[in-house]
Amino acid sequence: MQTPSPQTWSQRFETALHPAIALFNASIGFDIQLIEYDLTGSEAHAKMLVKTEIISPEEGEAIVNGLETIRQEYRRGDFNPGVEAEDVHFAVERRLTELIGDVGKKLHTARSRNDQVGTDLRLYLRAQIEAIQGELRQYQQTLLSLAEDHVETLIPGYTHLQRAQPLSLAHHLLAYFDMAQRDWERLHDLQKRVNISPLGCGALAGTTFPIDRQYAAELLGFEKVYGNSLDGVSDRDFAIEFACAASLIMVHLSRLSEEMILWASEEFSFVTLNDSCSTGSSIMPQKKNPDVPELVRGKTGRVFGHLQGLLVMMKGLPLAYNKDLQEDKEAIFDTVNTVRGCVEAMTILLSEGVNFRVPRLRQAVNEDYSNATDVADYLATKGVPFREAYNLVGKVVKTSLAAGKLLRELTLEEWQAIHPAFEDDIYAAIAPQQVVSARNSYGGTGFDQVHQSIARANQALGEG
Numbered sequence: 001m002q003t004p005s006p007q008t009w010s011q012r013f014e015t016a017l018h019p020a021i022a023l024f025n026a027s028i029g030f031d032i033q034l035i036e037y038d039l040t041g042s043e044a045h046a047k048m049l050v051k052t053e054i055i056s057p058e059e060g061e062a063i064v065n066g067l068e069t070i071r072q073e074y075r076r077g078d079f080n081p082g083v084e085a086e087d088v089h090f091a092v093e094r095r096l097t098e099l100i101g102d103v104g105k106k107l108h109t110a111r112s113r114n115d116q117v118g119t120d121l122r123l124y125l126r127a128q129i130e131a132i133q134g135e136l137r138q139y140q141q142t143l144l145s146l147a148e149d150h151v152e153t154l155i156p157g158y159t160h161l162q163r164a165q166p167l168s169l170a171h172h173l174l175a176y177f178d179m180a181q182r183d184w185e186r187l188h189d190l191q192k193r194v195n196i197s198p199l200g201c202g203a204l205a206g207t208t209f210p211i212d213r214q215y216a217a218e219l220l221g222f223e224k225v226y227g228n229s230l231d232g233v234s235d236r237d238f239a240i241e242f243a244c245a246a247s248l249i250m251v252h253l254s255r256l257s258e259e260m261i262l263w264a265s266e267e268f269s270f271v272t273l274n275d276s277c278s279t280g281s282s283i284m285p286q287k288k289n290p291d292v293p294e295l296v297r298g299k300t301g302r303v304f305g306h307l308q309g310l311l312v313m314m315k316g317l318p319l320a321y322n323k324d325l326q327e328d329k330e331a332i333f334d335t336v337n338t339v340r341g342c343v344e345a346m347t348i349l350l351s352e353g354v355n356f357r358v359p360r361l362r363q364a365v366n367e368d369y370s371n372a373t374d375v376a377d378y379l380a381t382k383g384v385p386f387r388e389a390y391n392l393v394g395k396v397v398k399t400s401l402a403a404g405k406l407l408r409e410l411t412l413e414e415w416q417a418i419h420p421a422f423e424d425d426i427y428a429a430i431a432p433q434q435v436v437s438a439r440n441s442y443g444g445t446g447f448d449q450v451h452q453s454i455a456r457a458n459q460a461l462g463e464g
């Protein structure tokens with residue numbers, strides 16, 4: 001294995017790194033993922049050096065062309081620096097010097113790897129956040145289409161995992177749409193803290209050269225530049241915020257996953273899984289396993305772990321750059337890859353992997369006592385104070401259970417024995433369709449409300 005020559009740093013070093021330490025120190029194995037952003041950042045830096053007359057236009061052109069050549073080499077698969085390069089920044093600089101000679105060594109004027117790596121990471125994250133937002137939009141669109149198909153499909157609603165009140169299935173699905181909408185907005189909001197340029201902060205204190213940080217930032221599409229060089233090179237708040245936003249995306253995907261897993265069980269039987277999104281057991285031939293939602297639920301833990309890892313990494317760091325910060329990359333890369341994979345998998349699962357068993361759902365909402373609240377509401381609208389009505393309905397449920405009857409199976413005499421206010425219209429009032437339809441308060445599960453929610457959801461998707 002080649003190890004960095006002492007000259008990688010300066011003449012001060014006399015012996016090469018111990019091979020194991022070189023390996024330990026190197027980030028090239030993972031930060032090669034930043035190469036496109038590193039090249040883009042370096043091009044902007046070179047152009048800024050030309051504009052400020054720190055290097056000549058000819059030198060700038062040679063550097064930019066050299067960087068472009070490296071980009072093409074990388075895209076062709078011909079640029080594969082090994083551990084001797086230490087990290088992507090050194091790898092690029094070294095290749096540039098091989099390609100264009102000594103002028104390549106001028107690229108690093110007025111810059112440090114500390115502001116460089118911060119720039120790269122922000123450019124990477126900015127692009128990845130946009131990509132995740134795009135994937136969230138597809139996920140939302142899939143939830144919305146499914147909701148549009150299932151406005152009139154009823155599903156038991158639960159609290160404490162006990163049957164509570166029936167719902168429109170669309171309403172249930174749209175709850176996840178709204179969570180994803182918040183996730184999308186959270187990413188949108190945090191972009192303004194990702195999109196700040198540390199380039200030109202130097203190693204920690206700025207630089208003696210007459211640089212133009214605003215110009216380089218503009219070339220890179222940054223909204224503004226860090227106002228304090230120490231903060232600029234050592235801030236990772238934006239990465240932590242992203243890990244937090246990613247964790248919340250995972251919370252939401254994981255809750256839906258948990259429901260899918262329950263719904264696919266024999267006990268619930270609310271959905272069936274299609275072969276394209278489930279797997280069999282190696283030993284029990286009757287099984288079809290919900291691997292996709294299980295994996296999403298399982299991967300949630302590692303995303304939370306990255307958030308925790310980043311927080312702990314930061315909490316004791318003195319200003320400014322410390323090598324600990326190299327640890328941010330694997331956490332962020334894995335968070336990005338995990339979240340993207342999970343959003344995509346859940347979108348596929350929803351669009352082609354599950355079927356709601358509508359007859360089974362109808363049967364489920366017809367065979368329980370989840371219309372009991374509506375009996376109390378019925379009495380309340382007939383003038384019985386709600387708390388009193390609530391107590392009476394407790395009695396109704398008890399009587400029905402003892403008689404082995406559902407509420408709709410009680411005779412009018414039985415109803416009236418409990419309270420004279422019951423009339424023949426009680427049967428219509430407690431039919432599941434009516435029970436759902438009647439919850440017409442804003443944001444409720446009533447069908448009119450669900451149609452309005454669908455309209456709002458369509459509008460949100462139309463807004464970008």
Ligand code: ARG
Pocket residue numbers: 027031087113114117321323325326327329
């Ligand atoms: N590979 C380093 C990182 O990822 C780049 C910055 C190195 N800076 C330094 N002063 N050693 O953080």
